[in-house]
Amino acid sequence: IGRQFSTSISKQNAIKNVTVIGGGLMGSGIAQVAAQAGQSVTLVDVSSDVLAKSQKSIGANLGRVAKKLYKDKPEDGEKFVAEALGRIKTATDPGEASKSADLIVEAIVENMDVKHKLFKQLDSAAPAHTILASNTSSLSINEIGSVVKRKDKFGGLHFFNPVPVMRLLEVVKGAETSEDTYKSMMEWGKAVGKTCITCKDTPGFVVNRLLVPYICEAMRLYERGDASARDIDIAMKLGAGYPMGPLELADYVGLDTNKFILDGWHKKFPDQPLFKPIPLLNKLVAEGKLGVKTGEGIYKYDKK
Numbered sequence: 001i002g003r004q005f006s007t008s009i010s011k012q013n014a015i016k017n018v019t020v021i022g023g024g025l026m027g028s029g030i031a032q033v034a035a036q037a038g039q040s041v042t043l044v045d046v047s048s049d050v051l052a053k054s055q056k057s058i059g060a061n062l063g064r065v066a067k068k069l070y071k072d073k074p075e076d077g078e079k080f081v082a083e084a085l086g087r088i089k090t091a092t093d094p095g096e097a098s099k100s101a102d103l104i105v106e107a108i109v110e111n112m113d114v115k116h117k118l119f120k121q122l123d124s125a126a127p128a129h130t131i132l133a134s135n136t137s138s139l140s141i142n143e144i145g146s147v148v149k150r151k152d153k154f155g156g157l158h159f160f161n162p163v164p165v166m167r168l169l170e171v172v173k174g175a176e177t178s179e180d181t182y183k184s185m186m187e188w189g190k191a192v193g194k195t196c197i198t199c200k201d202t203p204g205f206v207v208n209r210l211l212v213p214y215i216c217e218a219m220r221l222y223e224r225g226d227a228s229a230r231d232i233d234i235a236m237k238l239g240a241g242y243p244m245g246p247l248e249l250a251d252y253v254g255l256d257t258n259k260f261i262l263d264g265w266h267k268k269f270p271d272q273p274l275f276k277p278i279p280l281l282n283k284l285v286a287e288g289k290l291g292v293k294t295g296e297g298i299y300k301y302d303k304k
């Protein structure tokens with residue numbers, strides 16, 4: 001009986017049409033996993049060039065998935081790719097693209113004013129039942145949602161890069177997110193293949209709230225000259241069993257991204273010592289040494 005009950009609930013609330021706003025790194029990954037799971041997806045970006053690139057990269061990623069799933073049946077693999085791609089429409093007008101959405105996931109630039117402008121537009125264009133969610137990494141869900149009327153149907157869906165590979169989804173309950181909305185977001189997360197965890201609207205949610213101060217403490221340790229960068233990374237890999245050291249991770253994520261998150265939190269919570277600025281980080285970013293993507297950060301990389 002329990003199972004029948006939960007099936008009927010999930011059918012009632014099932015999200016079938018998803019609109020993803022922002023066709024960059026995260027948005028294209030979110031569109032891919034939803035399409036792979038059989039959902040109808042509309043991917044929106046201000047730039048049609050970005051949309052063309054996203055479609056290309058989604059196609060290439062799906063090809064890799066198909067190779068693994070259909071090793072011995074390449075023709076089934078081709079069908080899988082064509083069907084998933086066929087479920088993704090693209091658009092440049094967020095209002096128009098919202099009209100048939102059960103869920104809208106926002107993955108545009110990490111800027112409060114830009115997100116506010118978009119969510120006001122989505123709130124007035126989308127049907128009453130549509131859930132609105134943000135994939136923000138570092139901004140407050142309650143603050144982003146402050147501009148919408150449907151506060152009960154607003155929450156956070158925080159994915160990790162690369163979306164098709166990383167298995168976690170943080171489902172963020174805002175102060176006014178309803179239980180129904182929360183359940184629908186959890187079920188949708190499961191349906192697109194993720195393991196979901198729940199948390200409140202706290203800076204960085206769970207993963208980044210722990211990871212960013214950890215990376216920052218490693219930079220401070222290095223800056224003080226207490227140990228070399230290599231030794232800090234070796235220590236955490238061999239002593240704590242982490243797959244990457246904190247300074248390697250900082251370079252991989254991008255030192256500009258680390259600084260952006262830290263500065264935002266420091267501004268909001270000036271008394272929190274874990275969020276204090278790091279002179280070394282500021283210097284490297286000012287010099288354009290942003291990590292792997294620029295060929296130099298804490299470490300130097302071979303430019304290809």
Ligand code: NAI
Nearest residue numbers: 022023024025026045046050107108109110135136137161
């Ligand atoms: P990105 O720069 O790759 O993509 C953002 C896209 O949004 C761009 O293609 C841009 O043209 C588009 N865009 C900007 N304003 C728009 C608007 N008003 N309407 C429609 N499209 C618009 O950025 P990325 O890395 O995909 O990040 C997107 C969001 O996801 C941010 O909020 C970020 O904090 C969050 N996030 C990023 C992660 C990462 O590892 N990069 C991880 C988890 C979350």
